Amino acid sequence: MKPFPRAEISRQALQHNLARLREVAPHSKVMAVVKANGYGHGLLNVAQCVSDADGFGLARLEEALQLRSGDVDAKLLLLEGFFRAEDLPLLVTHHIDTVVHHASQLDMLEQAELEAPVTVWMKIDTGMHRLGFSPAQFAEVYERLNRCANVAKPVNFMTHFARADEPEQPQTLQQLAIFERMVRELPGERTLANSAGVLFWPETQKEWIRPGIALYGVSPVNGDNGQHHGLIPAMSLVSQLIAVRQHKAGDPVGYGGYWTAPRDTTLGVVAIGYGDGYPRNAPEGTPVFINGRQVPIVGRVSMDMLTVDLGPDAADKVGDSAMLWGPKLPVEEVAERIGTIAYELVTKLTPRVAVCLE
Numbered sequence: 602m603k604p605f606p607r608a609e610i611s612r613q614a615l616q617h618n619l620a621r622l623r624e625v626a627p628h629s630k631v632m633a634v635v636k637a638n639g640y641g642h643g644l645l646n647v648a649q650c651v652s653d654a655d656g657f658g659l660a661r662l663e664e665a666l667q668l669r670s671g672d673v674d675a676k677l678l679l680l681e682g683f684f685r686a687e688d689l690p691l692l693v694t695h696h697i698d699t700v701v702h703h704a705s706q707l708d709m710l711e712q713a714e715l716e717a718p719v720t721v722w723m724k725i726d727t728g729m730h731r732l733g734f735s736p737a738q739f740a741e742v743y744e745r746l747n748r749c750a751n752v753a754k755p756v757n758f759m760t761h762f763a764r765a766d767e768p769e770q771p772q773t774l775q776q777l778a779i780f781e782r783m784v785r786e787l788p789g790e791r792t793l794a795n796s797a798g799v800l801f802w803p804e805t806q807k808e809w810i811r812p813g814i815a816l817y818g819v820s821p822v823n824g825d826n827g828q829h830h831g832l833i834p835a836m837s838l839v840s841q842l843i844a845v846r847q848h849k850a851g852d853p854v855g856y857g858g859y860w861t862a863p864r865d866t867t868l869g870v871v872a873i874g875y876g877d878g879y880p881r882n883a884p885e886g887t888p889v890f891i892n893g894r895q896v897p898i899v900g901r902v903s904m905d906m907l908t909v910d911l912g913p914d915a916a917d918k919v920g921d922s923a924m925l926w927g928p929k930l931p932v933e934e935v936a937e938r939i940g941t942i943a944y945e946l947v948t949k950l951t952p953r954v955a956v957c958l959e
Contacts, residue, residue: 604955606840606873609927610642611959614833615650618816621831626799626806632678632792634813635668636660641947642817642836643956645671650958651816658811662688662697669695678722680811681732682706689713689751700724700759702732707742710751718753721746722792725783727776729763739783755788762805765797766821773802797821800830819932819943826931836947837927838879838954842891842919844870845911854908855900860885867915868899868908871923876904878950879925880939883907887938890924892917 622631633654634640639647648657648668656676659665662684665677682700683689686709692699693715701707702724710719723746726733734742746756760780764772780793791807796815798805801822814820818834820827827834848854848868853861862868871889875881881902888895889909896909911917926932926946936943950956 603957606838606877606925606953607955607957608641608950609837609839609957609959610646610650611833611835611837612650614818614835615642615647615816618818618832618835619651619654622799622810622812622815625830626794626803626810629794629806629810630655630808632656632658632676632809632811633816634658634680634795634811636664636680636813637948640814640817640944641950641956643958644668645673646956646958647816648673648675656698656809658813662691665697666691666695669697682724683709685709686713689715689719692719693717698722698757700732701746702726702734704742707745707749711745711749713751715751718751720753720757722757722759725758725760725780727760727779728772729761729776731761733760736779736783743787757789757791758784758787759792762793762795762798762802765795765802765805766823768797768801768822773798773805777802777805795821814944817947819947823942824933824937826933828931834926834928834931836932838873838925838932838950839927840871840873840923840925842869842917842921842923843872843906845915845917845919846870853900856903857901859901860899862899862910864913866913867911867917869896869911869915869917869923870906870908871925872906873923873925874903874905874907876951877953879907880941880946880949883939887935888930890927890930892921895930 631654635647635657636659658678678698698720700722724733746752764770792809794805794810796812799810818827818832846868850864887898899910900908926935932943
């Protein structure tokens with residue numbers, strides 16, 4: 602018997618999405634971003650499903666070591682770089698690339714005694730103003746990296762876009778121009794394009810692309826849908842009805858009497874709540890897909906369950922499946938109703954939700 606609630610992860614969808622991204626950027630290698638437990642899809646699940654990706658992008662050294670322990674031998678890149686000097690020998694041992702974005706990391710590289718050099722991606726701050734060396738710092742830092750015996754040559758380059766998910770905004774092209782002015786004549790590989798860059802800014806598709814959310818079939822743009830770009834949602838979050846109840850007009854349901862029924866109806870109770878990572882602030886009307894139709898959440902989401910209005914003539918029964926998001930109910934639509942982004946929904950599921958590779 603399958604557990605519930607559960608996140609069903611489609612192997613076929615992940616493989617399709619990788620192939621689709623290769624079609625969109627045919628001249629680039631793919632650094633599949635699998636940080637945050639593969640965007641909630643399971644780190645090893647994703648890496649094994651898209652094992653023909655050219656590399657994997659991660660946020661933490663622990664994630665990279667987990668992939669290596671799972672026999673993943675592709676290129677691995679720490680997108681935030683290493684945090685401590687004692688991390689550096691592990692990068693050498695496990696052949697892990699690192700971003701260098703701060704002077705403290707450069708200092709640690711210069712002072713380390715390593716058995717072999719580390720492959721470095723120098724991050725340039727072209728306008729995100731979060732991580733990276735400014736254009737004014739570029740020449741000095743690049744020179745130090747080239748002098749450092751612990752840095753493999755040539756040095757590679759990257760940046761990150763602040764507004765690539767806004768196709769009408771010019772800032773992405775402005776950032777691209779700054780980046781190209783810095784590195785145009787230099788050796789080394791380059792990576793600029795995140796998911797939005799891949800889908801909306803072909804000029805940014807250099808030697809490597811770094812798709813994250815798009816790999817999972819989700820659009821990076823608010824109000825958009827991954828299926829509009831030929832992508833397939835890889836996650837279906839499902840649970841089931843554990844109660845079906847007749848409910849009188851005027852009666853409330855749930856904590857605080859937040860909602861009262863405008864008519865006699867049938868309510869269903871679904872076994873999922875904020876203890877599973879489903880947002881407590883999901884408002885009345887947020888859709889759930891049950892038996893071929895969308896039904897609205899009513900009342901407050903509680904720790905272990907939520908309530909939906911099945912309608913006066915409902916024939917639903919205990920044990921029927923309820924999809925919180927998936928191919929028949931895009932997570933982008935749910936996120937928009939809740940007032941958040943799809944990234945947050947798929948990555949915040951708790952360990953109570955079983956992740957099942959289908």
